Amino acid sequence: xxxxxxxxxxxxQGSPHARALGIETISIGPEGSVLRAPYKPEMVGDPDTxxxxxxxxxxxxxxxxxxxVHTALEQFTTIATLDLRIDYMRPAxxxxxxxxxxxxxxxxxSVAFVRxxxxxxxxxxxxxxxxxxxxxxSSAGRGFGANxxxxxxxxxxxx
Amino acid sequence: xxxxxxxxxxxxxxxxARFLGxxxxxxxxxxxxxxxxxxxxxxxxxxxxxxxxxxxxxMEMTALAQLSVSEGQARQPRVIDITIEYLRSGRPLTxxxxxxxKKVGRRIAxxxxxxWQEQRAAPIAAMRGHFLVTPTT
Numbered sequence: 364x365x366x367x368x369x370x371x372x373x374x375x376q377g378s379p380h381a382r383a384l385g386i387e388t389i390s391i392g393p394e395g396s397v398l399r400a401p402y403k404p405e406m407v408g409d410p411d412t413x414x415x416x417x418x419x420x421x422x423x424x425x426x427x428x429x430x431x432v433h434t435a436l437e438q439f440t441t442i443a444t445l446d447l448r449i450d451y452m453r454p455a456x457x458x459x460x461x462x463x464x465x466x467x468x469x470x471x472x473s474v475a476f477v478r479x480x481x482x483x484x485x486x487x488x489x490x491x492x493x494x495x496x497x498x499x500x501s502s503a504g505r506g507f508g509a510n511x512x513x514x515x516x517x518x519x520x521x522x
Numbered sequence: 523x524x525x526x527x528x529x530x531x532x533x534x535x536x537x538x539a540r541f542l543g544x545x546x547x548x549x550x551x552x553x554x555x556x557x558x559x560x561x562x563x564x565x566x567x568x569x570x571x572x573x574x575x576x577x578x579x580x581m582e583m584t585a586l587a588q589l590s591v592s593e594g595q596a597r598q599p600r601v602i603d604i605t606i607e608y609l610r611s612g613r614p615l616t617x618x619x620x621x622x623x624k625k626v627g628r629r630i631a632x633x634x635x636x637x638w639q640e641q642r643a644a645p646i647a648a649m650r651g652h653f654l655v656t657p658t659t
Contacts, residue, residue: 380573383541383562407537409598416538417601418579425575426565444574448605502569510569510613514640 367391370439371430381426384419391434395466395479398427402460413457420461420481420491421449427463428477428495435467435475436499442475443501448494455490459483465493473499525591529553532590539583542576546587553591555584557617564614572612574647581606581619581635581649588621589631589653597656599631604651612646615639631655 371388375381384406389397400406400423408416425447432442455461464486465479475497480489502509523531526548533539533546542563545556557563557580565573582604589599619637626632635649 377567378573379561379564379567380576381565405537405541410535410537411598416536416579416583417604418538418542418575418582421578421582421604421606422573422575425573425578429574443611444606444608446605446607447574447578448603449578450603451601454600505569507568508570510571510611514613 367434371396371433374430374433375426378426380422384422386423386426388430389462391430395464396427396430396434397462397464398423398430400461400463402458407457409454412454414454415457415461417451417491420451420455421447423461423463424449424465424479424481424491424493425495427465428467428479428493429497431465431467431477431479432470432475432497432499435470440500441502442497442499445474445496445498449491450493451491452489455481455483461490462486470499475499525551529587529591533583533587536583538579542580542583544580544583548591551592553584553588553620555580555587555619555621557619559614559616569611570614572614572617574606574608574612577608577612577617577637577647578604578606578649580617581621581637581647582651584619584635584637585621585633585649585651585653588623588633589655592623593626593631593655599653599655602630602652602654604649607648608646609648610644610646613639617646618642626655629654629656
């Protein structure tokens with residue numbers, strides 16, 4: 364578990380966007396992963412109320428769901444989000460950190476299914492709930508730097 | 523203030539839109555949101571690919587901005603739910619998004635958004651969402 368925790372910590376640090384948001388993994392386990400995004404002034408979505416942007420909650424939930432998949436699988440594999448549905452139940456309280464608890468409840472050979480909630484104080488009084496599906500072994504045949512190469516289909520006007 | 527300036531002001535007032543670096547251009551009442559690539563948007567540094575959460579946040583912001591352009595809301599609409607479909611990996615390039623308001627009722631608006639990079643016909647992600655809109659009175 365400690366090795367897993369270190370690996371996930373490295374993943375948070377290694378993902379520039381997770382680092383920019385200050386996302387941290389608080390706990391991992393069979394019941395799921397808990398992650399935190401600290402409240403920061405630059406994360407505000409409504410300047411009139413100071414409520415954090417829905418997009419921050421989206422990014423945290425996506426990241427938490429992905430980590431829940433990694434912890435549920437025995438071997439490391441690359442994953443990609445297929446779809447993510449989020450219900451926003453109430454605005455987060457201004458000034459409070461946001462937590463996300465995600466649980467991968469089923470993984471087949473090619474797809475993993477995850478449920479998650481985001482909350483500021485109590486997981487039973489969530490800010491948002493999410494349901495996501497992930498493709499497993501998503502970068503099969505695409506190695507390091509694959510996205511730096513030109514797109515497969517030639518694009519007009521592109522050298 | 524022209525509608526275009528008004529839109530720019532709305533986006534500049536939102537700290538999170540500034541953090542991501544979102545801009546927008548208007549052609550009549552059709553808005554194109556623009557997200558220039560930045561290192562801080564990367565989710566997977568190996569490929570590298572833009573973080574899925576960033577694309578979701580960008581499309582959500584596009585829907586909110588389009589609603590403010592079309593409906594002239596006094597207050598920001600509230601997001602009720604969104605469904606994001608990821609179609610292609612987000613490459614380290616500028617991303618564009620356009621929103622279509624499918625219906626605005628008395629309380630709820632239904633909005634579809636598509637995001638693309640090099641080819642408009644090859645979207646990298648799509649979003650559908652419901653938003654709580656409040657009367658301007």
